[in-house]
Amino acid sequence: NxxxxxxxxxxxxxxxxxxxxxxxxxxxxxxxxYGRDFRVIDRWEPTSKTCSCCGFKIGKLELSIREWICLNCGTSHDRDINAATNILVAGGL
Incomplete structure (x- = not known):
């Protein structure tokens, strides 16, 4: 259990x-x-709430909010796609 x-x-x-x-x-x-790179990023990296275009960090973002617009550059983000992009950047790829 x-x-x-x-x-x-x-x-x-x-x-x-x-x-x-x-x-x-x-x-x-x-x-x-399989000869691949394996990289680990900080578990507290705010990948979901950081704009992947300009780097602006939005404040508290509830889990129910799946899409948001950056207050700095106006880019519309899907939460998961934005987080995936930021994880790639944080991993150095």
Missing amino acids: VSGMIENRKLSRAISDLGWRTLRTFLEAKSEK
Whole structure:
């Protein structure tokens, strides 16, 4: 019962980190096997709320907001596509 164990304050972080650590280990191994680059960015990088055109950071952005317009340059962004673009930039690609 993983969901029950995650509710335990003493175990929740370790259990959650273990799942992500396993996924990351698998991805690193696959990327090495197939000769690909594997890069990790900061988990707190605000990729969803940073404009991929001008770099302007919008304030708090609720998860229900899927599209937004940059207040600085007026570019319309889909939240997921914008985040993917910013992740590529943060990863150095």
